[in-house]
Amino acid sequence: MSSSEQPRSAAAERRPEVPFVVIPDTPSVLVSVTDEAMKEVAHGMGTIETTVTPGIYRIEQRFAGAVASQLVEVGTAAFTARLPLPRIPAPAPVERTATTQAAHREATLRWSRESTHRRGRPSLMVLLRNLRRGWRFDPYALQITAGGGAAVDGGEPGWRADPQQGWAAWSGRLAPGGYRLRLREPTGEGLPLAQALWVSEGWTTLVFVGNGPYGPQPQDATVEMAPLGTGWRPADEALNLAREAALSGLRQGIDLTSDRQLFPMLDSGRPDSGRLDSGRLDPFLGIVGAHAMLLDRAPDLRRLDEVVQSLAPHIPGHPDLAALRTLLDGTPPQVTSPPMLAASCQLLIRADGADPGVIKDGSMAESVAEHLVGRGVWTTWLEEERRPASGSRSVLAGGPTGPRPSVADPVGRVQAYVREIAHLADKPVEEVLRDVPREELCRRTGLPHRPVDRAIEGLRGVEEG
Known part of the structure; x- marks a missing residue:
């Protein structure tokens, strides 16, 4: 990726500029360069090639959660710096990380x-x-x-x-x-x-x-x-x-x-x-x-x-490969076990909203999708069978539409979402259901089709009653 440069002051424009090249040890390092006034003069992924006026500069690297920085002095000659890889922590004991043993x-x-x-x-x-x-x-x-x-x-x-x-x-x-x-x-x-x-x-x-x-x-x-x-x-x-x-x-x-x-x-x-x-x-x-x-x-x-x-x-x-298949033409998969990557799980949920059955009804994959917890890159969920019997976490503080159901109640979450839209837009619930189709509700709530269908059925039953 090419670096981007920021406008310089008129005084800086009058000073001679020299070539400035920064080469990180791996191409996926995010590099930024700032001057003595802490103004960014260049940034990009991988090698930075630009021109700067003589002075003191700060070079910062970011890679896989690690940050490393150094101050360099640029004179009237062309400047080139090769940056060692930041010492990243890694769960696997691989070489060239801060945690290998x-x-x-x-x-x-x-x-x-x-x-x-x-x-x-x-x-x-x-x-x-x-x-x-x-x-x-x-x-x-x-x-x-x-x-x-x-x-x-x-x-x-x-x-x-x-x-x-x-x-x-x-x-x-x-x-x-x-x-x-x-x-x-x-x-x-x-x-x-x-x-x-x-x-x-x-x-x-x-x-x-x-x-x-x-x-x-x-x-x-x-x-x-x-x-x-x-x-x-x-x-x-x-x-x-x-x-x-x-x-x-x-x-x-x-x-x-x-x-x-x-x-x-x-x-x-x-x-x-x-x-x-x-x-x-x-x-x-x-x-x-x-x-x-x-x-x-x-x-x-x-x-x-x-x-x-x-x-x-x-x-x-x-299941992670099946999730990728949902983006391609062909017969949609039917998944019964949750994928490892949270990104895969989101692909399956989106596909299931458009084509019910991609996540098999009643399967472990469906139960997991209904109780997902955002936690890193891996599919993580709240286990129903190990939840405290007291139910102390079952209700969260709510807004004008009442208490907000917890992650353990996917149907209630969808219904609360629809009611909140109705309240904010000053519309009847039935009108919101007409304007926001099932597939879109699945996408917005991050839930497969079955709890969304049950929520819609329950809301319409209340409206008709």
């Missing part, structure tokens, strides 16, 4: 090939790692359950841990399908939250969770896939950085991935791409790359179709 890498290499729970080559591995010494670390804070909520990890005996080195691992052979990752005890806010996992036939899903100052942070996890039996083999440095840039962009809802990083990501799940050996294939990186591409103002749907078609034979039934 040799002991964590060794644990990952071992338990991605060897099961901690029962026998067989693991199809799922979850690694919890302390990102900084001194933080409180509970090695058994996480739990893995089946789609219905029953634990499948064998409890504490199913895990292996080294509290001194700051890691805990679970790995085992699970049947293909949907699972949940959750804290054994609700969060500090008292919310029983769960996060979607998916296991594909012939693959190992690798989940890296960082432990922060207040405990595990599954909402900031990194997910990878590897061919079953090969275990974790860190992707090359460029792909690791591309993954972190893409996940950071998805968290913020902005495009932070350069084409130079994006295209290898899109090819990462294709055995015929010729760019990776079979042990380094990662279909999920291709899915993340596809979502990163969709953040562009004009995404290349033809390229997206190629990615989906190339991944489909290798991970059939993967």
Whole structure:
């Protein structure tokens, strides 16, 4: 991306200008340059090329949540600076990050090939790692359950841990399908939250969770896939950085991935791409790359179709891949398990509003879509079966239309939304329902078609009564 320049003062215009070039270590770094008066003179993603007058300048880099800055002096000669990569924290123990540790890498290499729970080559591995010494670390804070909520990890005996080195691992052979990752005890806010996992036939899903100052942070996890039996083999440095840039962009809802990083990501799940050996294939990186591409103002749907078609034979039934299919022509999918990425879940909800049945009625995917909680890039929801019986969180402060229903009442949320529109527009509810079709209500409320249909039916019944 080219840099943009700000207007300079008349005094600055009279001073000689010299070439000014800043080259970051990876193309997805956001760079900004400010002068002594703290006015921005250039900004852009990747290399900055401009001209400046002699003086003191501040160069700031932003990448994957990390910020680094430095002051430089520019004289009368051309100035060029090569910037080292900011020290980013990362849940996976990859090189060139602020949180890599040799002991964590060794644990990952071992338990991605060897099961901690029962026998067989693991199809799922979850690694919890302390990102900084001194933080409180509970090695058994996480739990893995089946789609219905029953634990499948064998409890504490199913895990292996080294509290001194700051890691805990679970790995085992699970049947293909949907699972949940959750804290054994609700969060500090008292919310029983769960996060979607998916296991594909012939693959190992690798989940890296960082432990922060207040405990595990599954909402900031990194997910990878590897061919079953090969275990974790860190992707090359460029792909690791591309993954972190893409996940950071998805968290913020902005495009932070350069084409130079994006295209290898899109090819990462294709055995015929010729760019990776079979042990380094990662279909999920291709899915993340596809979502990163969709953040562009004009995404290349033809390229997206190629990615989906190339991944489909290798991970059939993967709900995140099904979500991407909703953007393409052809028979719409019918999804029963929630996808891992929140962006995938939003695609499915939007498609279900336009074509009821994309999310199967009565399925776990529908229940999850009705109780979503915005929390990072991963599909996270409030578990109904673990909600406190007191119902103390069931009602929030409301406006002129009455108390606002909680996330646990999707029908009530839609009805409250419609009534609020009617109140603000001074219209009858029936008129609002005529003006705002079901598909649009699904989009605005972020809910699948069934709770919206029930809400509309209930509102019309009240109006007719």
